[in-house]
Amino acid sequence: MTHFVRILVFAAQWTCSCLAQKRPYNGFNVRRSAKLWSLATKVDAEVSMGMKLFQIFRTKERQDDTPSEWRILMKALSKRLISPFGQPSYVFFFLASMMIGATGVWVAVAEAWLTLAAPSQTGIPQVTSSSIWQDPSVAKSILTFFAGLGSLSCMQIIVVEDTQKNLRSFAIVLLLAIIFLAIMAALKDHVSQGDGFIYLISGTIIAVLTWWIANWDDGKYSQVPAVEALGGELDDAVAGDNGGFKL
Structure with missing residues (x-):
């Protein structure tokens, strides 16, 4: 122009x-x-x-163009959510932790299935997927699982993270959300069995994602080549020259 x-x-x-x-x-x-x-x-x-x-x-x-706090927070969250998928050791550690940590849920589901599978007075088992998840013991086990897992993961971020205040603030918001979902799930299930199922699923998803974010450490789960301690690969050329001497 x-x-x-x-x-x-x-x-x-x-x-x-x-x-x-x-x-x-x-x-x-x-x-x-x-x-x-x-x-x-x-x-x-x-x-x-x-x-x-x-x-x-x-x-x-x-x-004066500096990155905003929201941009820094979103970058940190995306890194903690996506980067661990490239580390098999962390993925396997996550799966094992979730399977072992949810032992109470598996036991409650098995007990509910065995109870409902027993023949009733009519001689017909009453086992259905909806009836198992509506069992009070299963709902309580899921409630205690996600409440404990999510709250401890949030506390880990709040206590351990000392460089990014915005990430700690985000963990506080997640902690309040998990407490709210736990209370709503307990109240809904107390009024009518099975009504708090949506709160249980939402709380479990948030708790698992919070654990995934809180426990990831790039330096702890990265696989370092075994030859690094020896100075690198043996096929790599040696730096420098021989100064005219025959080796």
Whole structure:
């Protein structure tokens, strides 16, 4: 846009120069050409001043351009959520921890299944997927599982994380959400068995994701090559030269 304006100004100045030399050009006279020359000169000066101010403003804006706290938080969360998938040791550790930590849930599910599988007075078992998950013992075991897992994971972030305050604040919000879901699940299940199932599922998902975020450590679960302690691969070329000596 600036170059276009300068081209127009140059064309106007060239036209005025031609008219000042008494050359006929589109019927302009010398007096009008002098006024046009003055106007074109003022426009050129104003455009130059405007460009200088714009460049100063852009330079100051770039210097003050720092990443926002929200961007830093989202970057940290995305790193903790996605990066662990590239480390098999952490994935296996996560699966084993969830299977062992949810032992109470598996025991409650097995007891509910055995109870419902026993023949009733009619001789017909009453085992269905919905009836198992609506069992009070199963609901209580899931409630205690996600409440304990999620709260401890949030406390781990709050206590251990000492560099990112925004991540600690996010863990506090998650802790409050887990407490709220636990209370709502208990109240709903007390009123009617099975009504708190949606709160149990939501709390379990949040608790598992919180554990995944809290326990990941890049340096702890990364696999270091065994030859690093020996100085690297044996096939790598030795740095430097032999100084003319035969090896």
